[in-house]
Amino acid sequence: MEHTAPETPVRFETSPEQYRHWRLEFPTVAGCAPGSVARIVMDVVEEGGMRPGYVLKLNSYDLGVDIELADTIQRIRFEHPAVRAVVVTSGKDRIFCSGANIYMLGSSTHPFKVNFCKYTNETRLYLEELSEASGIPVLAALNGTASGGGYELAVACDEILLQDDGNSAVSLPEAPLLAVLPGTGGLTRVTDKRKVRRDLADVFSTLAEGVRGRRAIEWRLVDEVASRSRFDAAVSARLAKLVARAARNATGEGMHLAPLTPTRTENRTEYRYVTVAIDPARALAEITLKAPDAPQAETSEGLRAAGCAQWNVAAWRELDDALLDLRFNHLNIGLLVLRTVGDGESVRAADRALLKLVDEGDWLAREVLLLRKRVLKRLDLSAKSLFALIEPGSAFAGSFFEIALAADRVFMRDEDGTAIGLSPMNFGPLPMPNGLTRLATRFLYDPSIVTKLQGEGDLLDAGDALKRGLVTFAPDPIDWDDEVRVAIEERTSLSPDAMTGMEANLRFAGPETMETKIFGRLSAWQNWIFQRPNAVGPRGALTMYGRPERAVFDHRRT
Amino acid sequence: MSSVVNDTKIPNNVNLSADKRLQRALEEWQPDFIKWWMEMGPEGFQTDDVYLRTAVSVDHEGWAHFDYVKMPDYRWGIFLTEPEANRAIGFGDEFGKPVWQQVPGEHRNTLRRLIVTQGDTEPASVEQQRLLGLTCPSLYDLRNLFQVNVEEGRHLWAMVYLLHSYFGRDGREEAEALLERRSGDPDKPRILTTFNEPCDNWLSFFMFTFFTDRDGKYQLLALAESAFDPLARTTRFMLTEEAHHMFVGETGVLRVVQRACELTKLDPNGDARAQGGIDLNTIQRYMNFWFSSSLGLFGGEVSSNAASFFASGLKGRAKEEQYEDHLALTATMAIPHVKEGRIVDENVPLRMAMNEVLRDDYVADCQRGVDKWNRAIKEAGVDFTLTLPHRRFNREVGLYAGLHFDPQGNLITADEWNARKHEWLPTEADRAYVKSLMTKPVYEPGKMAHWIAPPKQGIKGRPVDFEYVRHPAQ
Incomplete structure (x- = not known):
């Protein structure tokens, strides 16, 4: 049953017309303006698993189901400006969602399980970001039992309403049933988000059948319970309140997200702005991003007119897709070599134009910015070594310099025509999972360095960049090839497990957030338990x- | 040998008075039970004297006492069969080890769930049947209905005793919840679907006691093997009472069949309906419905829960001692699966197929009853055979749910199903017709409604025309 490499590559692009497991609906809700509520309905097709060998019973999910959920959230952001609140519910009677499919997990390789959990975690965080950053609160309407990943999906929402029918329960049965942990942040959110008392959380997390009715409220596991006959009314009442308090105030047309159309050959994928070249012999992939080749929109009208093909949107969607492709379909690639080409000034100009629109309150500009933030976080969270190479003709400025800052090491060629530049994008709008900017994380030892860098309006050459701590090494043209080659060969010779763990430790200096806790604990505890004989x-x-x-x-414990 | 105490509030053979905590808990639960009984028990007969049997001991001979009693005064007691000395676990991974007198922590939640699910069916059936008395076909049948009802009530007590004794606060809460759920109530339904189906006419009642209570019998047989000894002993005694429920169903349907035959022959066109009876085709459709609905109660054909119950010794096979291999680790069972529109056998590890093993026994047991009905039809000289539908027919649980099969078990399309289901399952017209026969109760001793034959004999040596229920004249 075990598959070592995916038989067919996993693809992450989908659209509502292609959904098999979810429905995106815009129901009429009492007390809410037409179109202000998006209802996403989970109705998993049992025989619709991504791979053969398991049946998606009881609204259990696999990666294919979660890809659709991620797509839905993205489209609500971009394509449906009228939406002010979202309700997640189930299309099946008496079952909301029973979590990740166990037979799917049981027949998956360790890397696939880790990748799957990471992806689903990212999707849950997108749901939370939808509320926090886009002002679209989310209600989980549990019209049946939510167990395991099903409850974790619910706790990623702002509010949880549970049907009270004597049967429907919320539960995290992973430990008692499967001897693993809830893999989508369930334990962290129970204590840190819902603030369930630790002893009650302990009981809850070992009680396979879960908790129902009033006790679920008393333990803070849900916000409200409603009987079957009152359930729809309770959902509407909550939605009316959510719509009323929603911060999103978007008008006008949205932006349709057309499919990406990369050209894929065996070891090369070419998107409009991103190219990925796989080098299996050296176990690395070179990712090259192009700077804008035309000025980006300066006005709201321009932003809309340019559509999803503009660099502002396309380059980042492409990078996102490329990263997922590398994670899932290229397990043997341990190192990503990150390059940019073009005019760094055009990146800085695009950054300034976008941030101006965001400051003016343009909701779509904000979504374009949030997309960039999410993609850069996905880069931070990729379990591959990241080396940035800054060479003549590169465009590591502003948003693109964040890619260098996300890297584990930055090599800058000390040669004329090689420069980097900072923009306001480097000082706040694109935080890491730890809540800090990449610069603040980098200079944790002296925050005044960041303040000083804010005054650096000019492009910096290799010497200046090295002096300011913005790059790791600055070899001259004579040494460059050898330095880079040796660094790469050394890196890919080290244990990939040790590198994954080491990088995850070093990348996220500074404070813990719920997000860093979730991923940290996933990569440490869950992935350890996933490997253990028990x-x-x-x-x-x-x-x-x-x-x-x-x-x-x-039964041995330390 | 534990002695029976019958002079306390709660008759029992578990030495209740020695366990003050438990006694107090049960005495606190008792008024809630009575309140539930008055609210949800048989409607309209609570002050009548009913000739009922009451369990008074667990001796094979003379375990029950027969007399008139008002139902709310019925002495619902707690009886476990006598402990078996040195009883060992009879199956699963713990085979041969001593049975458990206390609940192992490892299995506490699972056992509680099993007991709650079983317990929930007992009050559910009383609720489903609460209005039937108002349309009874005879005093004899009315009494049988109430006998079944009070004993379902006692079975609830049996499960509540286990919950109170062995499951602490959670158990007490579950015991309360057993009185709070209501059959067919959309807001607080009973746990299993079949126990939320309306049972609003006597044909359904007889079918229910024959088919659905028989599922109960097989669940009890499986639990009677449990490594948790108090559960095994409780369910063994429940089986003694359950036999009467089977009898009510089997003879009830038999008498409807006999009458259908008489009326068929009486009618010039052989149409029992024209003579005001229930025709055999309608009986067949009711059978098809209740049999298929009851089959679902056994759970999925391939079930990891069933495997885990067996492995851990919680729930065995009916009459486990008849098998040689009590570990069931290497054996497999061929289970027909539907693959690409065809039915193909797949070998499933036997432990995963334990629900199907139990269902096999159940189907065979149902067939024995149906054979008796068919003998009666033959004896009456009517050319008709009642047939159990195939077990794939009309299933809402398990491998065959969501697909369509004809009564012979052939895979058919949804269109064919929709076009023909009225031939196979009771239609609205059938239900309306059956109900139209049952609008008035028959309270005159010895008299029978037109659509049912009299029983061969009365209860406990009493004649058929005995006044089994003293119901004041209207």
């Missing part, structure tokens, strides 16, 4: 799930 050994609980014999545990 879960995946020949008698481990995950192996045994759905089999006639029971799990046998090694």
